[in-house]
Amino acid sequence: MINQIFNDAWLQLSAKEKKEHVQNKMLGLKPAVVYLDDEPEALEIFSIKCTELGLEAVVSTDSKELSEFIAHNKSRILLILSDYQMPEGNGFDFRKKVAEVSIGLPFYILSGHV
Numbered sequence: 001m002i003n004q005i006f007n008d009a010w011l012q013l014s015a016k017e018k019k020e021h022v023q024n025k026m027l028g029l030k031p032a033v034v035y036l037d038d039e040p041e042a043l044e045i046f047s048i049k050c051t052e053l054g055l056e057a058v059v060s061t062d063s064k065e066l067s068e069f070i071a072h073n074k075s076r077i078l079l080i081l082s083d084y085q086m087p088e089g090n091g092f093d094f095r096k097k098v099a100e101v102s103i104g105l106p107f108y109i110l111s112g113h114v
Contacts, residue, residue: 005031005078018054022078029076032056036066036094037110038086046081061086063094071101084111 005025013021022031033055035046043059050057055078060066070077080098082091091109098107 013054015052015054020054022054026076030056032058032073032077033079033081034066034070034077035059035081036063036086036091037061037083038088039083042083063089063097066094067097067101070098070105074102074105077102077105080105080107082107082109084109085113 005022010018010021023029031054033050035043035057037043037046037059038061040061043057043061047057047059058066058069058073070080082094084091091111095107095109098105
């Protein structure tokens with residue numbers, strides 16, 4: 001489904017047109033991208049960029065809060081991102097929590113650590 005939504009033509013659209021295009025492809029559901037990180041600045045930048053792309057960014061430093069959001073909104077989530085190293089655990093711990101409430105959503109772990 002992601003390949004049907006995000007293609008070369010989509011890249012040429014304005015932010016408003018991108019949002020409308022994604023919502024049409026998702027049958028009216030408000031598309032969301034979830035991001036867990038312990039750095040508020042990273043979450044803020046991510047939110048701004050998602051808005052420019054016509055997507056809703058659901059961001060938090062709290063994995064429990066995001067797990068609950070995912071459980072109740074899995075039909076409109078396009079992608080889940082997580083930082084790897086955080087004070088309260090890591091991206092793999094969060095992935096395990098997400099797998100308990102939703103299987104099959106694309107999940108990526110980001111890291112500045114080698």
